[in-house]
């Protein structure tokens with residue numbers, strides 16, 4: 001199987017590339033623009049592998065995409081390339097509109113042109129997996145779960161741009177018959193995540209003995225999923241998903257932000273035994289504008305139709321993530337001293 005993976009130098013995309021090449025013997029063409037969020041160090045395990053190739057390209061570049069489709073002749077696309085950080089979307093939405101909406105549109109069009117010229121058997125087998133988020137559904141109250149039929153009510157520029165691209169993806173199935181499968185996943189965590197996101201930011205601040213900034217009271221709830229479990233789900237969606245359908249992925253693991261930060265502190269203290277408890281570094285800071293209260297996923301359709309379920313508990317996954325950041329300083333040290341030093345993003349005033 002030959003798969004174009006977009007955004008393969010990012011957090012989830014690199015896990016997908018590693019699993020496709022190492023676990024499924026697939027041939028992978030990683031197409032990535034290499035934004036600030038990318039890190040080719042996440043793909044070191046695939047360097048020189050005969051089944052892995054990389055091309056630096058913006059998914060808004062239609063000519064470049066056409067060339068890749070024509071020469072690589074993929075059986076499938078897993079589309080992960082996106083601007084992905086809510087706080088950055090609040091400070092500067094423009095890149096989110098360009099990559100997440102225009103980029104997805106351009107990729108859908110390139111895939112449609114390629115797909116329509118395939119021989120019958122290859123056209124029937126072709127799949128386009130569009131990777132999205134549970135944030136498109138907006139916020140839940142204290143009860144209930146997101147199902148695939150939950151209406152879209154995005155709150156942030158990030159989730160609105162992802163919602164727009166999901167609608168385009170479904171429309172390209174309904175109107176043009178492009179065999180698109182949309183996936184909506186809850187918050188991911190694990191190794192190789194850029195340290196602007198909650199969990200790696202807190203781990204690195206604990207290592208540096210810096211304050212652990214919790215937004216507001218820390219009572220916002222997310223449903224956490226280990227990144228390798230998500231990557232497995234995306235590959236199951238590719239091999240077992242029905243075109244035109246959406247599949248929700250979640251960890252069945254709701255935690256408040258404050259509880260997540262406290263647990264990181266507990267594991268850090270158990271592993272490193274610092275002189276004072278890490279939880280004493282917790283500082284409550286101004287909340288995120290438009291901060292959704294709660295996300296929680298009903299993943300029973302993915303369990304039923306794809307035979308997918310998370311393998312790791314949050315406790316196992318989080319502890320191993322703390323250990324990974326401690327053991328892989330070289331992966332993140334240059335990021336912390338250069339591209340992103342941990343400063344607050346996404347406030348409405350400077």
Ligand SMILES: NC(=O)c1ccc[n+]([C@@H]2O[C@H](COP(=O)([O-])OP(=O)(O)OC[C@H]3O[C@@H](n4cnc5c(N)ncnc54)[C@H](O)[C@@H]3O)[C@@H](O)[C@H]2O)c1
Nearest residue numbers: 007009010011012033034035037038058059081082099188
């Ligand atoms: N991280 C999560 O918790 C989560 C949860 C659900 C869904 N998602 C979705 O999964 C996908 C991947 O998320 P992630 O956390 O790995 O993101 P990430 O920010 O770590 O990686 C995104 C990658 O996309 C690349 N990219 C961005 N714009 C591009 C463009 N115009 N052309 C080519 N490449 C481009 C970047 O260089 C980067 O390597 C995104 O679509 C995101 O919306 C993420």
